[in-house]
Amino acid sequence: MTDSSTRVEEHLRRWMASAPPGSRLPSSRALVAQLHVSPVTVQSAVGRLAALGLVESRPGAGTFLRGTGPRTASDHRWQTAALALTGGEPRGLPAALRPAAEGRIALHAAYPEPDLLPRRLLQSAWSRVGRTESALRRPPAAGLPELRSWFAQAIGGSAGTGAPSSTDVTIVPGSQSGLAATFGALVGAGRPILMESPTYWGAILAARHIGARIVAVPTGPQGPDPDQVRMAFEETGARTFYAQPAWANPTGSCWAPDRARAIMEIVRSRGAFLIEDDYARDFGIAPGPEPLAADDPDGHVVHLRSLTKSVSPSVRVAAVIARGPARARIQGACQAESMYVSAALQEVAMEVVTRPAWKTHLRHLRGELEQRRDAMVQAVHQHIPEARLETIPTGGLHLWLQLPELGDMPDFIAACEARGVVVAGGDEWFPAEPAGSHLRLSYSGPQPEEHQEAVRRIGEVLRECLEAQG
Structure with a gap:
């Protein structure tokens, strides 16, 4: 698929996101004039959408947006907020x-x-690290300086706009460990934490483990409604909101930019933390949104990113990025649980992600x-x-x-x-x-x-x- 065809498809996907089922797509002539592409390019993009079952062509009438499902699949998400639902008991080993x-x-x-993993890079990294002193020494408690610097730089942004530095990074043995330590440090037993609904089961498990009171906020393809987020903060007095703004697990949704800005304004006005779980950063099919932590000078965003899924399940290396007094509290909670992460694992992760082949x-x-x-x-x-x-x-x-x-x-x-x-x-x-x-x-x-x-x-x-x- 050419770049022009991709541009036409992305344009149509944005149009489809706000159009009701059954709507007629803009004509080929209109798309050619608006996007400055050829009719063949438009036909290629529309054909791809048709192959995915998103649109259907009707001879003599045009191309129309298909419905996304039967009327029997009702939408009950609104009840999550209306009933002020909170978390229940654990349900056993996750599927x-x-x-x-x-x-x-x-x-x-x-x-x-x-x-889908970088097999050759990983094998080469293990071989090289096995010949070093990493297996024989204890790393700094917060992690290897080079790896901390890589995680900070990977967020993007610029130093002038509130991007984090390497000193804000704590290396942890996987994101689940980071979640448990962060929840324990910032929330605590009996206190409320807002969570999107649905959301990552591991976050639910971690919050229940420390005895936090989960307050569910309904979410959708564009992210949660800022008004619902504001109401949840006001009604519960919560000071922490856990979310996955980019390619959320399980829904795959990304927060719309206007919603992300509105939610961050609410978080700041409430003097609260937003725990940003950026688990899917390495799995973008199309360019994704910039992490919220990239422009957060006052430290409202606590950012989590893991390499376990993208490098290897055996390389349980992740980072928690926080600023101000929260950083020290989270570091203490992390070190109380695991002291430090194996220097060998950290070096393997560094060997993989810093190679051009990555x-x-x-x-x-x-x-x-x-x-x-x-x-x-x-x-x-x-x-x-x-x-x-x-x-x-x-x-x-x-x-x-x-x-x-x-x-x-x-x-x-x-x-x-x-x-x-x-x-x-x-x-x-x-x-x-x-x-x-x-x-x-x-x-x-x-x-x-x-x-x-x-x-x-x-x-x-x-x-x-x-x-x-x-």
Whole structure:
């Protein structure tokens, strides 16, 4: 696909995001005049959208935006705020961590399959680090200075606009450890913390572990409504908001720039912290938003970024970036839990991400994720037309489907596994009661050649369950 075709497709996607289903797309002549491209380029972009099931051509009438799902897939997110729902009890081992039996197609994976990782870079890094003194020495408690500097520079921004420095960075053994330490330092037992709903199950687990009171804020394709965020702060007195503004897990959504600005204004006015979990920074298919921490001179944003998913699950290295007194408190909490992160692991991470081949790997990864995402989107439109796919993510690792209301989600998941497909039901991504029946499907897992067949089986199971419940 050419750059011009990509530009036309992105223009149409933005137009489609605010247009109701059934709307007629701008004519080819209008797009040619507006975007200064050829008719062939427009046809290529529209054809790609049609192949994904997003638009349909009607001879003699034009091209129209397809509906995103049946009316039976209701939207109950508003009840999250209306009922002031708060978190309940843990629900056992998360689906994303459950092993898949041999012969099953795994669409529940939490981590990219090995073929999506920088295998050669990693093997070379282990070999080099194994010949150094790293395995024999203790690193500085806050982390190796070179790695701390890399994480600070990776955020972007400029020193004059409030970008962080290396002294603001604490290296931790994975983002889950960083979340637990940050929640413990900034929230504490019995105190409220705002969370998007749905959101990352690991954050829910970490907050429950310290006894925090989770306050769910409904979110959507553009992020949470700033008015809902303001209301949650006012009604609960919370001073902390955990969020994933870029390619959120599980929804894949990105905060719209105007919403991000409005929410940051609310956070500042409340004298609060926003914990920005930037887990998917290395998995952008299209350019993503700049991290909120890139322009935060007063230290309201606590930024988390991990290399565990993008480098290797065995390299559990992440960073918590905070400024002011909060940094010292978080560092103390991190060191009380783990003292320091292995110098060898830190050096391996540095060896991988500072090599020129790392950027080459990320470019290849973007193309591979795009192909896998598009294939799975097409399969969902073809085989599960009952599902509502509200967001086609421009980054991340998953699709988030809303299904028609199912009476027993565990039975549906078990039926899928009996057909040879392991899926992750959506309930555990909700900090409180789920707003409907959902599935998270990973397009980054193994056996991508089997994903279409897996989606077909899921569609069959869904229709059988709906028929059985009448």
